[in-house]
Each structure stands twice: as C-alpha cells, then as structure tokens.
Amino acid sequence: MIIAAIALASARFTLDQDSALIQLARQSVEAEVLGKPIPKPAGRSEVHPVFVTIERNGKVLGCRGDLAIRTASLESEVILAARGAAAHDPRYRPLTKADLNAFLVTVTVVNRTEPIDTATGLEPEDGLVLKSGTKTGIVLPWEGKDPSVRLRWAYLKAGVSLGSPVTLFRLIASRSRG
Secondary structure: OHHHHHHHHHHOOOHHHHHHHHHHHHHHHHHHHHOOOOOOOOOOOOOOOEEEEEEEOOEEEEEEEOOOOOOOOHHHHHHHHHHHHHHOOOOOOOOOHHHHOOEEEEEEEEEEEEEEOOOOOOOOOOEEEEEEOOEEEEEOOOOOOOHHHHHHHHHHHHOOOOOOOOEEEEEEEEEEEO
C-alpha cells in the first residue's frame, strides 16, 4: 500500500499541468466532433500512456486510450485518446454537437502496472488490468469500489469467461477531471 501511494504521488502533476491536460482533452473532443483542426499542444511533457473518458450527466459517452505509448509526448497521447473517445469508441455512438453541452472529461495518465495475485486488496484509486493471451480488460481507477465487481468487469471487458486463468496487474495512475 505504501508503495502504491508513493508511485501515485510520483505520477501526479501540478494543478497547472492537470488543467492544461483537461483543457487539451476538451479542445480535442470539440475539434473531433465539430470537424475543426486538432489543437496544437503547447508543451511536450514526458510521455505516458493515457486514457480519456467523456461523460455527460453522469453517463459515459466514450473512453479510449492504451497501456502502450503511441506518440512522442503526453500532450499528443491526450489528443489521440480524446479524439478516439469522442468518435471512435465502438461501444458508444460518436458524439454529436448536442453532447458537447456540459460534458466532463477525465484524463487518466498511467504511471505503471505491477503484477498482483488477486484483486482482493485493490483500493478505489487502483486500476485493474486483466490479461489472458492476447485479450486485455482494463478497469480504470475509481471505476467502482468493490474489488470483486471490478474483477468481473475486467473479465467482461476482456471477453474472457469468468474464472478463466488470467494474469492480473494493479494499474497505478493519476486522474484529472474537468
């Protein structure tokens, strides 16, 4: 537990950096939906894997990202994930102009994953990664509180039968909402 808290703190960004990432994600969502030019990132922070979740009125409208780095900067990762969440999440319909009214974005910046034997000790701020062969199920931090429910969700997201042999990882990340 102490290790997770230290790792989480090391992945934390300043309030200004959090605000900049949220603003960049929001601008990227709006650009994707409205067919406008994608914003140019102001900075080039150290790259980490990123997930962007879009919600409106407490309902998820899209979530995309990856555990692997796909671009050269954190800002570019945020843009890529935000655009994907807005229009390219196969679980949801693409956002419309009406969806841009009072939407909320969450940017989850992945610090690392660490192997675990069981999901039992997961805290709400821990994410969960389940792997079985080439299939992966990811439950981001704060997606549910009960570890057994989160484990069930990970099996479902991976498309793996509940109880099948899997490898589990704690996902350590920082999260910003706005």
